[in-house]
Amino acid sequence: MGSFADININNQELLSWKNTYDEWFFIKQDRVREVHDDEDLQDFIGYKIDAKTLKRRLQLAGYDLRSAEQDFNEVKSSWILEMKETLELCKNNPDSIYVDDVETISADLKIVESHSFQDWLQTLPKAFDKSSADFDTDYFNPKVIIDGEPLLSFMLSAFHSVYDENQGFAGTVFPCKYVETYAVVLLEHCDNESECVLDITDIVNGGWVTDFDDIAEVQAGETKFHQNFCTSLDELAVLNESTENVTLQRMVFASVITAMEAYLSDTMKSHVLNRSAVKRRFVESHIVFKEKVAKKDVFTFLDSLDKTLNTEIDKISFHNIDTVKDLYQKVLACDFPEDKLDQLRASVFVRHDIVHRNGKKADGFSVDVPQQHVIELIELVKSVIRDIDQQILDVLSIDL
Secondary structure (H helix, E strand, O other): OOOEEEEEEOOEEEEEEEOOOOOOOOOHHHEEEEOOOOOOOOOEEEEEEEHHHHHHHHHHOOOOHHHHHHHHHHHHHHHHHHHHHHHHHHHHOOOOOOHHHHHHHHHHHHHHHHOOHHHHHHHHHHHHHOOHHHOOOOOOOOOOOOOOOHHHHHHHOOOOOOOHHHOOOOHHHOOOOOHHHHHHHHHOOOOOOOEEEEEOHHHHHOOOOOOOHHHHHHHHOOOHHHHHHHHHHHHHHHHHHHOOOHHHHHHHHHHHHHHHHHHHHHHHHHHHHHOHHHHHHHHHHOHHHOOOOOHHHHHHHHHOHHHHHHHHHHHOOOOOHHHHHHHHHHHHOOOOOHHHHHHHHHHHHHHHHHHHOOOEOOOOOEOOOOHHHHHHHHHHHHHHHHHHHHHHHHHHHHHO
C-alpha cells in the first residue's frame, strides 16, 4: 500500500508520485495548509498558485509555446521514423512479428504525419472531455473511433506503433519528451486565475512526509517548542500543588527555570541551523567565530559548521538572562520584556543556590521556596516566554 501526491493544472493531472513528491516549479511561499476539525470539510496540505504565475515561472525557465512546438516536432519526427522503419521491416520480411500490425501502424503514421502542433493543441480540450472508457473498445486492441475526428480518436486510443520508451511524456495525448512542455500546453487552455495545485495531503496523512510545521505553528498561535514548554510547566504546577514539601518545592522551582532554558536553547538552535540569515548573524555575533579562517580552510570550516554550531549553542548558559537577552536580540531580533527581567534574574539566582549549593544561600541559610513562590515563578516565566514566542511567530509568518 502507499499514499499519493499529484500536480493538477486546472483539474488536469500533470504528475503523480507514490509516497514522495517533488516541488517542481512550486516554492515555499505557495504552501497552503487547510486542516479542519469538521470531518465534513476536506483537508488540504500542499501548494497552490494561479495559472498566470506558473506560466511566468515556466517562461523564465525557457519553457513556452516555442519550446513546446520544438519538443513536439522532435517527438513527432521520431515516431514517424520508427513507424516507417517498422513498415519497411515488414515489407522486407514477411515473417516479422509486426506483419499483423501493418494496417494499424500505417493508419497511425498517416494521422501523425498529417496533423501539426496546432492541430494537437486545438484538439486537446476535446480529449479532456472524453476518455477511452466512454467507448466500446476491444480489451486487447483498444482503438477509439469517432466519426470525422481521426486525431481525437488517435489521442484516446492505445498506441502500439512505437515502443513504450519512445512514446514520450504524455503518449498520444500530446507528443513531447518533457513534463514542462505538457504543462505549457495545459496552461494554454486555462484562464489566468485557474488553479495549479500540488496536493500532498495523502502522503502527509500517511506519514511519508512531514506536515508544514511552521504553518501549523502560526495557525496554532504558538510554536511546538512553546507547546512543549507549557506542558512541562503545567506538569510542574500540578506537582507543586500536590503537597507542601521543602525539598519538592525547591526541585520544582529549579525545574521551571530548566524548562525556560530548554525553550530558549531549542528555539535558538532550530532557527540557527535551519535559516541561513539567522545562521549568519549567529556566526557574526558569537565570540568563538572571531578567529580568522585561512582561505584554503574555508570549505573545511563550512563542512563542519553545523556541527560546530550545535556544540557552541549547547555551551551557552540559557539561564543567564543578560547573556541570552543579548543573544536573542542580535540573532533573532527578539526583545525580552524589560519590566520582568529583574524579577527573573532574582529567580535565576535562587535556582543557582538550589542546584549548586544544595539549597543553601551563600551565607549558609537554607533557601525558602514556598508553594506560592513557585506559582508566581511559573506565571512569570510563562509570561516572558509567551512574549518571545509571539515574536518568533511573527518572523515565521513573514517567511511563509
